[in-house]
Amino acid sequence: MSAPVSxxxxxxxxxxxxxxxxxxxxxxxxxxxxxxxxxxxxxxxxAGFYAIVQGMNHDYEKAAVxxxxxxxxxxxxxxxxxxTRTQSAFGAEYDSxxxxxxFGAAPALIMYEWALRDLGRVGWIAAFVYxxxxxxxxxxxxxxxxxxxxxxxxxxxxxxxxxxxxxxxWVFNDYQxxxxxxxxxxxxxxxxxxxxxxxxVKFYSGKDINLRRAMPFSVALVFLLALLLxxxxxxxxLWGVMLAYGVSGYVAWFVQRWRTEAQEKQYGHIREAIEEGxxxxxxxxxxxxxxxxxxxKEEGTTLLMVAVExxxxxxxxxxxxxGAPLDEQDAHGATALALATQMGFEEAVEALLAAGADPNLxxxxxxxxxxxxxxxxxxxxxxxxxxxxxxxxxxxSPPLGG
Numbered sequence: 001m002s003a004p005v006s007x008x009x010x011x012x013x014x015x016x017x018x019x020x021x022x023x024x025x026x027x028x029x030x031x032x033x034x035x036x037x038x039x040x041x042x043x044x045x046x047a048g049f050y051a052i053v054q055g056m057n058h059d060y061e062k063a064a065v066x067x068x069x070x071x072x073x074x075x076x077x078x079x080x081x082x083x084t085r086t087q088s089a090f091g092a093e094y095d096s097x098x099x100x101x102x103f104g105a106a107p108a109l110i111m112y113e114w115a116l117r118d119l120g121r122v123g124w125i126a127a128f129v130y131x132x133x134x135x136x137x138x139x140x141x142x143x144x145x146x147x148x149x150x151x152x153x154x155x156x157x158x159x160x161x162x163x164x165x166x167x168x169x170w171v172f173n174d175y176q177x178x179x180x181x182x183x184x185x186x187x188x189x190x191x192x193x194x195x196x197x198x199x200x201v202k203f204y205s206g207k208d209i210n211l212r213r214a215m216p217f218s219v220a221l222v223f224l225l226a227l228l229l230x231x232x233x234x235x236x237x238l239w240g241v242m243l244a245y246g247v248s249g250y251v252a253w254f255v256q257r258w259r260t261e262a263q264e265k266q267y268g269h270i271r272e273a274i275e276e277g278x279x280x281x282x283x284x285x286x287x288x289x290x291x292x293x294x295x296x297k298e299e300g301t302t303l304l305m306v307a308v309e310x311x312x313x314x315x316x317x318x319x320x321x322x323g324a325p326l327d328e329q330d331a332h333g334a335t336a337l338a339l340a341t342q343m344g345f346e347e348a349v350e351a352l353l354a355a356g357a358d359p360n361l362x363x364x365x366x367x368x369x370x371x372x373x374x375x376x377x378x379x380x381x382x383x384x385x386x387x388x389x390x391x392x393x394x395x396x397s398p399p400l401g402g
Contacts, residue, residue: 048102115179
C-alpha cells in the first residue's frame with residue numbers, strides 16, 4: 001500500500017491564492033471611512049461652496065452667514081470624531097482641504113466681489129494675500145500638529161480669519177453700506193487677516209477647557225448673556241467678537257513683551273554677575289533670589305541655563321550646590337544638561353550628571369541629550385551620558401553597508 005502523498009504548499013505564484021500585494025489591496029478596499037465626523041466635514045464644504053455661489057450672485061448676506069455656519073461645522077467635526085473615537089488620517093486630510101475652500105478661497109472671492117474688484121490690481125492682490133495666507137496657515141498647522149502646544153494657535157486660525165472678513169461684509173451690508181464705499185478699509189482687513197494667519201503670534205485655542213467638568217454658575221450667566229446679545233444684533237456682535245479675538249494675540253504679545261522687559265530689569269544684575277564671572281556677587285544675590293529663578297517667563301530660561309550658556313562652570317557648580325532645579329525645561333523642552341551637551345560643555349555635563357540630572361529628558365522635537373551629543377559628534381559627552389544611564393529615543397547605529 002503506497003504512502004499518502006502530501007499536498008504541496010501553494011507557491012507564491014499559485015493562481016489559486018492571491019499575491020501579497022493583491023491581499024493588501026483587498027484589505028485596503030475593505031476599509032471604509034467614518035460617516036459621522038466626515039458628514040460634518042462635508043456639510044462644512046457645502047457651506048463654503050454655497051458661500052462662493054451666493055457671492056457670485058451678489059447675495060452677500062447669505063454668503064457671509066454661510067461662512068459662519070461653516071465655522072460652526074468645522075468646530076464640530078473634530079469634537080465628534082474625538083467623542084466617538086473615529087479619528088482617521090483620511091478625516092484629517094479631508095478636513096484640511098475643506099477648510100481651504102470654506103476659510104481660504106470662499107472669503108477671498110466674496111470680499112473681492114463685494115469691495116476689492118474696484119481696486120483693480122491692488123484688489124486681487126489683497127484677495128490673493130488672504131488666500132495664500134490661509135493655505136500656508138493650514139500647511140503649517142498640519143506639520144506642527146504633533147509638537148504644538150494645544151492651548152495656543154500659532155497665527156490666527158483660518159476659521160477666525162474667515163469670520164473676520166465675512167463679518168465685515170455682513171455688518172456693512174446690513175447697514176446698507178456698499179463695498180465700493182469702504183474698499184480701502186476692506187483691503188486692509190483682508191490683508192491683515194491673511195498676514196496674521198502666518199505670523200508666529202499666539203492666539204488662545206480654548207482646547208484646555210473641559211466641558212465635562214462642572215463650571216461656576218457665573219459662566220452659565222455669561223453664556224446666556226452672549227446668546228442674548230447675539231440674538232439682538234447677530235452681525236454686529238459676532239463681528240465684534242471676531243475683531244476682539246483677531247487683535248488679542250498682538251495685545252497678549254505686547255503685554256508679554258512688557259513683562260519680559262520688566263523681568264530683565266529685575267534680574268539684569270544677576271545675569272550680569274554670571275556673564276562677568278562675578279561669583280562672589282552671584283553668591284550674595286542668591287541670598288535674595290532662589291537658585292531656581294526663571295529669568296524669562298516666555299522662554300523659560302533659568303539661572304542655571306544662563307550659567308551654562310555663558311560657559312561659566314563655577315556659576316554652574318554654585319547654583320547646583322545651592323539646589324537649583326536640574327531638570328527644569330525651557331519653552332523648547334531643553335534642560336540645562338541638553339544645552340551643555342549642545343554646546344560641547346563637557347565639564348558642565350559632568351557636573352550636572354554628578355548632581356543627578358536626568359539624562360533621558362527629551363526636548364520638544366523628541367531628542368534626548370545622548371542623541372544631541374551623537375548628532376554633534378561629541379563622543380566624550382556621549383560616553384558620559386551612557387555611563388549615567390542615557391538612552392536614545394531612536395536607533396543611532398549607522399546604516400548597514402554605509
